[in-house]
Amino acid sequence: MIVMANEVKTKGVSLFDKLFEKAEEVIINVRGKNKYVVIDMERYKELRAMELDKAYDNAMADIKAGRYTTDVDAHLREIHELANEL
Structure with a gap:
């Protein structure tokens, strides 16, 4: 379900209770987008739990494949390098 930002602005968050009776998610459209x-x-909690489960599975796969380090200094350097790329 899509709702215009102006409708949210005028009706407030009470609008969502009514919309959630018809849909599981509401898309807010701002200036045509x-x-x-x-x-x-x-x-949200369900999706977040799935996301965390996936991150855990990925970490375990990395450990099994040997894609990790126990060298804290090397790990911190890698983090700083990644941060600088952002």
Whole structure:
């Protein structure tokens, strides 16, 4: 379901209760472009848990494949290099 930003502005967050009766997510359209997605807290928690599970699985795969270091200084240098690339 898509709602215009102006409607959210005028009706406030109470608008979402009504919209969530019809849809699990609400897309907020700003100046003709879909810009934000609003979901209820329970759905957010589910998605966040899945994201964390995936990160854990990736970390375990890296460990099994030997893609890790126990050298703290080398690890910190790598983090700083990655930060500088941003």
